[in-house]
Amino acid sequence: GGIITQTPKFLIGQEGQKLTLKCQQNFNHDTMYWYRQDSGKGLRLIYYSITENDLQKGDLSEGYDASREKKSSFSLTVTSAQKNEMAVFLCASSIESFSGNTLYFGEGSRLIVV
Amino acid sequence: GDSVTQTEGQVALSEEDFLTIHCNYSASGYPTLFWYVQYPGEGPQLLFRASRDKEKGSSRGFEATYDKGTTSFHLRKASVQESDSAVYYCALSDQQGTGSKLSFGKGAKLTVSP
Numbered sequence: 001g002g003i004i005t006q007t008p009k010f011l012i013g014q015e016g017q018k019l020t021l022k023c024q025q026n027f028n029h030d031t032m033y034w035y036r037q038d039s040g041k042g043l044r045l046i047y048y049s050i051t052e053n054d055l056q057k058g059d060l061s062e063g064y065d066a067s068r069e070k071k072s073s074f075s076l077t078v079t080s081a082q083k084n085e086m087a088v089f090l091c092a093s094s095i096e097s098f099s100g101n102t103l104y105f106g107e108g109s110r111l112i113v114v
Numbered sequence: 115g116d117s118v119t120q121t122e123g124q125v126a127l128s129e130e131d132f133l134t135i136h137c138n139y140s141a142s143g144y145p146t147l148f149w150y151v152q153y154p155g156e157g158p159q160l161l162f163r164a165s166r167d168k169e170k171g172s173s174r175g176f177e178a179t180y181d182k183g184t185t186s187f188h189l190r191k192a193s194v195q196e197s198d199s200a201v202y203y204c205a206l207s208d209q210q211g212t213g214s215k216l217s218f219g220k221g222a223k224l225t226v227s228p
Contacts, residue, residue, distance in 0.1 A: 004157070033215070040123060042203060042220035043158070058215065090157055101207050102148075103216060105157030 002027035004106035006091050012112045019078045021109045023091030030096055032074035033103065036060055037088040046089075049074055050096075081113045116141040118204050120219035127194050128227050135189040135222045137178070137204035145206040147171075147180055147187040148216070152201045161189075161202075196226045 045058030047066035094101040150158040162171035164180040
């Protein structure tokens with residue numbers, strides 16, 4: 001088995017600040033994802049990466065940057081934190097298959113903007 | 115684009131009640147359909163998936179049948195337990211799967227009372 005580790009679990013920052021969330025996986029999976037979770041809105045894809053140094057924009061990429069410098073890690077940066085961005089950010093990874101991807105998720109990082 | 119619609123945001127039941135959570139999708143071809151479950155304080159985890167018309171997925175007493183005619187994948191359980199209290203997400207991925215992304219519904223929060 002493997003695990004997805006997200007750090008920090010809680011990230012507190014000020015409005016306008018650049019804030020970074022980190023994610024590590026030891027599944028040796030090719031693809032990694034960042035989703036934003038808001039109550040009543042489900043999970044919305046911010047960025048994903050199908051291999052090291054690859055980045056693909058999701059539906060919610062504006063205001064965020066991502067980086068995949070190693071196969072095992074994927075970071076997400078909020079470029080200018082806003083109070084309406086307080087949410088839980090979920091990192092996930094998957095191994096490719098033609099029958100559809102099964103995603104393995106971390107426990108989430110909660111962003112708090114003061 | 116591909117999308118998933120879950121109509122129930124909150125579901126409140128008593129133990130041993132029958133559960134139905136509705137999921138309808140919009141996609142071309144034969145997407146793979148998933149149900150994920152998220153327990154408090156954890157990331158979502160795969161409950162089961164289905165890839166073909168009339169295929170039934172099942173796990174832990176939950177089941178859903180892929181119905182291309184009605185574009186549905188409704189989640190059912192005959193007798194819920196308090197431990198089933200969680201958020202349930204329906205999701206789909208496109209036909210090829212490789213390098214693709216999952217589109218999630220808004221989630222249904224199930225609360226089961228003893």
